[in-house]
Amino acid sequence: MGLIRAVFDAAFRQGGTRLKPVGPRWPLLLFHVDTGGCGGCGMELEALGAGAYDVQGAGFGFVQSPRAADVLLITGSLTRTMAPVLEAAWQAMPTPKGVICVGNCAIDGGFFPENYTTMGGLDRKVRIDLRIPGCPPTPLQVLEGLCSLFGKRPEGETSADHGAGSSTSS
Amino acid sequence: MDAEAHIRAGAETETPWRYRLDELAWRDLVDGLKQSHLPFVGVWCDGVDVHALFLPHGVQPLAATLALEDGRYPALSPARAVSSLYERMIFDLYGAEAMWATDVRPLVDHEVWSNTTPLAASPGPAGGHKGMIAFQPSDAWAAETVGVMTGIGPATGARETPLHTALVLDGETITRAETLSGYAHRGLTQRWKNSRVDDACRLSGRVVAGCSAAHQVAFCQAVEAACGETIGHEVAQLRVVLLELERCLQHLYTLGGLAREAGALLVSSRCMWFREQILTETAPVIGSRLLMDHCVPGGVNLRAATEIGTLCTRIAELGEEIYPTLVELWQGYAGLAGRMAGVGVVNSAVLEQVGLDGPVARAGGGDCDCRRDLRMYDGLWRFTAGRHDGSVEDRAAVLLDEIGESLRMLTELGPRLGLTAGGRIDLTYPDGEGVGMAEGPWGTILYWVRLQNGRVDQVFMRDPSASALLAYEAALPGQAVADIGLIRASLGVNAAALDG
Ligand code: SF4
Numbered sequence: 001m002g003l004i005r006a007v008f009d010a011a012f013r014q015g016g017t018r019l020k021p022v023g024p025r026w027p028l029l030l031f032h033v034d035t036g037g038c039g040g041c042g043m044e045l046e047a048l049g050a051g052a053y054d055v056q057g058a059g060f061g062f063v064q065s066p067r068a069a070d071v072l073l074i075t076g077s078l079t080r081t082m083a084p085v086l087e088a089a090w091q092a093m094p095t096p097k098g099v100i101c102v103g104n105c106a107i108d109g110g111f112f113p114e115n116y117t118t119m120g121g122l123d124r125k126v127r128i129d130l131r132i133p134g135c136p137p138t139p140l141q142v143l144e145g146l147c148s149l150f151g152k153r154p155e156g157e158t159s160a161d162h163g164a165g166s167s168t169s170s
Numbered sequence: 171m172d173a174e175a176h177i178r179a180g181a182e183t184e185t186p187w188r189y190r191l192d193e194l195a196w197r198d199l200v201d202g203l204k205q206s207h208l209p210f211v212g213v214w215c216d217g218v219d220v221h222a223l224f225l226p227h228g229v230q231p232l233a234a235t236l237a238l239e240d241g242r243y244p245a246l247s248p249a250r251a252v253s254s255l256y257e258r259m260i261f262d263l264y265g266a267e268a269m270w271a272t273d274v275r276p277l278v279d280h281e282v283w284s285n286t287t288p289l290a291a292s293p294g295p296a297g298g299h300k301g302m303i304a305f306q307p308s309d310a311w312a313a314e315t316v317g318v319m320t321g322i323g324p325a326t327g328a329r330e331t332p333l334h335t336a337l338v339l340d341g342e343t344i345t346r347a348e349t350l351s352g353y354a355h356r357g358l359t360q361r362w363k364n365s366r367v368d369d370a371c372r373l374s375g376r377v378v379a380g381c382s383a384a385h386q387v388a389f390c391q392a393v394e395a396a397c398g399e400t401i402g403h404e405v406a407q408l409r410v411v412l413l414e415l416e417r418c419l420q421h422l423y424t425l426g427g428l429a430r431e432a433g434a435l436l437v438s439s440r441c442m443w444f445r446e447q448i449l450t451e452t453a454p455v456i457g458s459r460l461l462m463d464h465c466v467p468g469g470v471n472l473r474a475a476t477e478i479g480t481l482c483t484r485i486a487e488l489g490e491e492i493y494p495t496l497v498e499l500w501q502g503y504a505g506l507a508g509r510m511a512g513v514g515v516v517n518s519a520v521l522e523q524v525g526l527d528g529p530v531a532r533a534g535g536g537d538c539d540c541r542r543d544l545r546m547y548d549g550l551w552r553f554t555a556g557r558h559d560g561s562v563e564d565r566a567a568v569l570l571d572e573i574g575e576s577l578r579m580l581t582e583l584g585p586r587l588g589l590t591a592g593g594r595i596d597l598t599y600p601d602g603e604g605v606g607m608a609e610g611p612w613g614t615i616l617y618w619v620r621l622q623n624g625r626v627d628q629v630f631m632r633d634p635s636a637s638a639l640l641a642y643e644a645a646l647p648g649q650a651v652a653d654i655g656l657i658r659a660s661l662g663v664n665a666a667a668l669d670g
Contacts, residue, residue: 033325034332036354039666040379040460042329043423049329050426050442064327080282081353082332084302085325111376112356116288117278136379138459 027061028149030100031069031093033086036118037076037110040136041103045075048139060146066092071129077105077112078119098129102142107131173202174226177234185603188221188233196236196244203249210250210525211616214630215260217291222246222253223605223618223630228543231605231618238266245271252525255636259670263289263359275306278352278669289360305336305350317345322654324353324665330658331378331665335642339651347646349639355669362629367393367467367599370626374617375462377631378667380420383412384610385617385631386465391606392617393467393626397597401469404590406546408470411478411583413608414576415452415485416461419445420611421529421569421576424659425500428566431655432509437499444492448485455481469594476591482584489577500570510563514645514657517560524644526637528613530661533568534560540607540614550579562653562660599624612638612662635667 034042048055049062063069066089078086090097101122104110109120122128132145171179176199180189191199199222203210211223211231220243223233236243245268247254257268258277265287268274279286281297305321317338324332332353338346358377362370374389375382387409394401426441453459457473464471472478500506516526518535527538535558541551556571557564603620613634620627642663649657 031327032329033327034330034354036332036356036669037666038376038379038382039331039354039664040376040382040462042331043379043460046329046423046427047442047446050430050439052439052443052446062327066325066327076354077356079353079355080284081280081303081355082324083282084300085332085353088302089325111373112361115357115360116283116285116293117355117357135376135462136460138453 027056027059028146029061029063029068029070030073031063031066031071031089032073032075033082033089035074035076035082035086035106036079037103037105037112039076041075041105041134044136044139044142045073045102048142053139053143055143055146058143058147059150066090067094069093069097071098071100073100073102074106074122075102077109077121078125079117080119081117083119099126100130100132100146101128102132102145103137104133104135107133110135171198171202173199173206173208174224174232176202177224177232180234183235185233187231188235188603190235190237193236193239193244196234199234200244200246200249203246210246210253212630212632212636213246213253213256213260214618215264215266216628217264217289220260220266221618221630223616223632229540229607233618241265242267242269244269247272250525251523252637252640255639255668263287265290265294273308275308276352278355280352288357289363303350303352305334305348307336308348311338311346311348328655333663333665333668335646335654335658337646337651337654342650342652344646344649344651344654347643349643351639351665351669353669354665358631358670359629362626365626367597367621367624367626370619370629371465371467372463374629374631377670378633378635378664379460379462380423380664381416381610381612381615381633381667382463383409383416383461383465384608384615385633386463387413387608388606388610388615388617389619389629389631390465390467391608392604392619393599393606393621394597395604395606396602396619396621397599397604398602399468399595399597401595403546404587405469405592405594407583407587408472408475408478408590408592409465410546410550411482411580411587412456412461412464412470413610414579414583415448415456417576417611418573418580419448419461421573422448424611424662425566425569427659428510428562428656429500429506431659432506434503434506434509437503437506440496440499444496447488447492451481451484451488466594468597470592471594472592475593476589478590478592479584479587482580482587486577486581486584489574489581493574493577497570497574500566507563510566510656510660511561513562513653514649514660515560516641516645516661520641520644521560524637524640526613526634526641528610528634528662529568529572530565530634530638530641531613533557533564538613539609541609544607544609550582562656565660610634612664631670633667634662635664638662638664639668 114120262279280303281299286294334350422445429438
């Protein structure tokens with residue numbers, strides 16, 4: 001754990017500067033790692049990426065290699081078994097780079113706080129650029145969260161006027 | 171004596187369907203199981219005893235208990251292959267050793283935990299391993315392997331749960347495959363222990379997303395059985411609505427993933443779009459998208475229970491509008507069926523060997539569905555036979571058929587439900603144990619729950635994912651490495667459920 005903290009802190013960008021120019025020609029590329037939750041946050045990310053929500057249009061894309069990624073997008077409580085995998089993914093990413101935690105598990109452990117096998121969430125372990133709470137957050141909440149990185153809202157409806165979007169499940 | 175008689179010959183316990191055996195009788199049971207088809211559910215440990223659960227007749231449980239002797243017990247894996255996963259889990263958690271087990275590799279403890287044998291009376295020291303864990307091949311693998319070794323996972327960038335699949339390749343063809351799991355192990359057994367009943371229920375909804383309703387229905391029924399309570403017919407039907415909705419949503423999700431893997435992006439987005447259409451209707455009425463926490467011990471917890479009848483009717487209309495065109499698109503889309511034909515066959519011999527049920531088994535000619543025996547499905551469920559050659563194509567076809575069947579049940583439920591209020595009866599929790607089950611999207615989910623002092627003392631959970639993992643390992647040799655995503659998604663292999 002100490003190792004992880006050192007690695008994350010050393011590489012972190014300071015003071016909220018933009019990761020890189022963003023816009024249609026510069027989509028922000030996300031590498032998703034499930035570090036050990038129930039998979040619900042991953043399912044909502046899949047729903048987000050599968051076309052019903054315009055995540056590409058909003059300037060985001062999912063990539064299959066950390067080497068191509070701008071941002072590490074983490075779901076699930078961090079298990080001790082996944083920690084080195086996450087760290088390797090982080091190290092493989094080019095700089096500048098950032099961390100987004102989607103779901104309560106990834107933020108503070110949620111239903112799976114620290115025990116013999118999990119380290120809980122990443123809060124207070126690494127600097128998190130964006131937290132999107134929920135168990136799980138809806139695709140729209142995730143999209144709104146992502147767009148807030150650029151200081152804008154997604155086009156079209158927002159979760160406030162979207163019945164499904166305003167609910168969390170617990 | 172047959173296996174069932176061996177169990178019933180044991181000493182009675184406080185639970186009418188659980189018998190205590192001595193070690194010789196347990197060994198006889200293992201021998202008897204080799205000759206019998208007695209359906210096996212699983213085996214678990216509580217630190218003092220091991221318990222093995224069977225379902226001899228439909229939903230009627232029958233369990234055998236054996237006291238650990240010097241921390242050991244005779245393994246069931248020589249008679250039931252899937253038991254090996256449970257035995258490995260028991261060893262990792264309690265340090266209890268299964269004698270004559272078919273596989274003694276660790277399952278979830280890879281020496282990185284802060285305690286080894288964390289649930290034993292005196293847990294062991296922290297594991298000494300640093301860095302990424304390594305795949306440890308089975309004896310068979312080590313003996314036979316020639317070819318190029320490679321692997322996939324646990325972090326592929328795809329939205330799947332973390333699992334490592336180690337492969338040996340000959341060109342593009344897989345010649346051997348084994349998995350390394352434990353990445354998603356969150357310690358559910360420990361978290362359930364001594365928890366409040368409502369908290370335990372919420373945890374059961376987070377075993378594996380996409381099957382949350384089924385997990386929570388099974389958990390709640392186990393608790394209700396332990397309390398000697400049966401919930402009313404109307405509330406049971408509301409639970410059926412949750413279960414069948416979940417099946418529709420999860421099958422559409424799986425089909426969307428399969429179509430994407432097969433390169434049919436239009437079909438994929440159509441599946442996911444249909445799913446979103448249903449969710450737009452259901453989420454405001456039920457209260458969440460992934461159907462978590464709506465089934466609670468003693469009843470249901472829905473945002474607007476009185477609107478469920480209308481919701482079912484609305485879903486039925488949506489189904490009528492969209493489902494037939496989706497089926498047509500799926501069947502007629504050039505190259506889609508062909509891409510999946512003959513891929514990843516899981517035939518009846520493999521199914522029998524690994525004890526897998528659910529749609530995967532139904533697509534391989536198996537006739538198993540616990541809805542047949544569950545009272546809440548009286549007059550609703552019916553047997554339908556579909557494709558049965560066991561390939562990815564057949565499994566996809568069965569999933570598509572099952573969406574149709576679930577939509578039909580929801581259509582029938584709509585008018586019956588009317589303005590049902592739902593609600594929840596207050597349970598008092600006496601000491602005792604109970605079993606509950608539900609047919610989840612991937613097969614039977616079963617909970618055994620023991621209550622003590624008004625709290626949950628221990629939980630054992632059976633999910634099809636253990637058998638699905640063995641089927642996955644068995645199905646891969648001979649397949650093209652490019653098909654691995656299709657095969658995994660079509661079998662319902664899920665690390666979150668498996669690792670616990
Ligand atoms: S935050 Fe909730 S939905 Fe997301 S992975 Fe954790 S338990 Fe599952």
